[in-house]
Amino acid sequence: MKLCRWGRNGFEKPGMIDAQAQLRDLSGIIPFIDQETISPRGLAKLRKIRPESLPLVRGNPRFGVPYTGISKIVAIGLNYADHARESNHPIPAEPIIFSKATTCIIGPNDDVVQPRNSTKLDWEVELAVVIGTKAQYVTQDKALEYVAGYTILNDVSERAFQLSSSQWDKGKGFDTAGPIGPWLVTDEITDPQNLEMWLDVNSERMQTGNTKTMIFSVAKLISYCSQFFTLLPGDIITTGTPPGVGMGKKPDPIWLKPGDVMTLGIKGLGEQRQKVLAAK
Numbered sequence: 001m002k003l004c005r006w007g008r009n010g011f012e013k014p015g016m017i018d019a020q021a022q023l024r025d026l027s028g029i030i031p032f033i034d035q036e037t038i039s040p041r042g043l044a045k046l047r048k049i050r051p052e053s054l055p056l057v058r059g060n061p062r063f064g065v066p067y068t069g070i071s072k073i074v075a076i077g078l079n080y081a082d083h084a085r086e087s088n089h090p091i092p093a094e095p096i097i098f099s100k101a102t103t104c105i106i107g108p109n110d111d112v113v114q115p116r117n118s119t120k121l122d123w124e125v126e127l128a129v130v131i132g133t134k135a136q137y138v139t140q141d142k143a144l145e146y147v148a149g150y151t152i153l154n155d156v157s158e159r160a161f162q163l164s165s166s167q168w169d170k171g172k173g174f175d176t177a178g179p180i181g182p183w184l185v186t187d188e189i190t191d192p193q194n195l196e197m198w199l200d201v202n203s204e205r206m207q208t209g210n211t212k213t214m215i216f217s218v219a220k221l222i223s224y225c226s227q228f229f230t231l232l233p234g235d236i237i238t239t240g241t242p243p244g245v246g247m248g249k250k251p252d253p254i255w256l257k258p259g260d261v262m263t264l265g266i267k268g269l270g271e272q273r274q275k276v277l278a279a280k
Contacts, residue, residue, distance in 0.1 A: 001046060002183040002270075003033055003149075005064040006057065009107070012064040016051045017183055023061070024054035033184075035069040035233040038132050038148040043186055064107045066151055066184035067130075069234040073100040074225055075155060075172060079215050079240025086248030095216050095224050100155070100238070101173035108181030108272040112156055114258060115174045116279045121256040124155035124241035125199040125264040127192065127211050129218055130184055135231040143222035146231070149186040152269050153238045154179045154199075154262065159247050159255075180236070182270045189268055192218045197242060199264035201256070207264075209242020 002017035003026075014026040014033045026033075029049060036042050077096035078084040084091050106112075114121050132148025155172065156179070162171025189195070192211060199207040216224070221237050231237075246254040256262070258278040265271035 001043070001186045002188070003038075003046070003186070004066050004181065004183045005033055006061045007064065008062065009064065009110075015057065016046075016049070016054060018051035023057040024051045025057050026054060028055070033067040035067075038067055038130065038184065039233055040132060043132070043148065047187070062107060063109060063182040065105055065180045066182070067234065070102055070105065071232050071235055073102065073105075073178065073236045073238060074231075075100050075238045076216070076221055076240045077168065080209065080213055080242045081215055082213070082243040083241055083245065083248070086243050086245070091215065095221055097225065098168045098172060100178050101169070103175055104173050104178035106176050106179050108152065108179050108270075109274065110179060111176065111277045112179065112262070112274045113176045113277045113279055114256065115158060118158050118160070118279075119255070120159035120247070120253070121276070122157045122159050122246040123199055123201065123206065123256065123262050123264075124157060124245055125197050125207055125266070126153045126155050126238045126241050127195060127197065127218075127266055128153035128180065129192070129222065129237045129239060131222075131231045131235045131237070132233055134233060135222065135226045138223050138226040140219050140223040143219040146222060147218075148233070149184045150189050150192060150269060151181055151184050152264065152266050152272055153236065154264055154272060154274065155238060155241060179272055179274055182272065185269050195269070196267040197265070199244065199262060201254070201262055202260055203263075206246070207242055207244030209244070211239070213242065214239065
């Protein structure tokens with residue numbers, strides 16, 4: 001299934017994407033998509049629905065974040081060896097964890113606002129794992145059983161903020177730094193370790209990668225994180241980015257500026273588009 005929320009910000013309706021990639025209105029069946037909806041029981045109910053039986057949504061409405069109730073975004077740094085090298089960091093021996101503030105969350109095609117005093121705004125296409133079942137001390141061989149589905153997250157980053165100290169959070173969690181969506185894809189992703197991914201800036205290809213080159217797999221990350229804190233339904237683990245970020249461009253880094261447009265996608269998960277705006 002491909003679940004989504006569509007409509008004006010703050011007034012989104014639940015939706016489902018059919019086999020022809022058309023948006024269908026799910027609001028006659030359920031009022032919203034939240035943590036209960038994406039639980040194993042909630043998803044089992046939705047699997048009984050034929051998307052083609054739902055009303056077709058006309059036009060080109062805005063997509064919101066695919067579901068509500070994200071209590072935390074757990075982000076993984078330097079999880080692709082070639083990205084670690086381009087960033088001049090050693091390949092990590094165990095996952096590097098940081099957080100993105102939930103106030104950074106926006107829809108997949110909403111504008112990204114460059115924060116005040118920003119000088120080094122950057123991009124990162126990432127596979128985001130959505131937890132569907134409360135997870136504590138999970139073993140790696142059982143870890144994927146706790147997944148509700150997958151989506152895309154652009155880990156927009158301000159490198160000057162991020163690298164001014166040993167703590168990355170302030171460069172990762174500013175408002176609008178977390179576009180998520182357009183869909184939550186459930187059963188259709190059978191192998192999260194073989195998904196092609198890409199990102200363009202102003203129609204120029206910057207990132208090309210595949211999740212098969214992750215250092216730590218999705219299952220490893222779920223298991224690892226669950227040893228230190230509880231993962232709740234709706235929580236996201238965003239799993240790192242492949243090479244091609246602006247910081248790593250040679251001979252000189254490339255930084256986002258107001259007016260730039262990012263487009264990005266992951267196979268089977270749809271695409272995003274964000275325009276960069278200046279802070280007011």
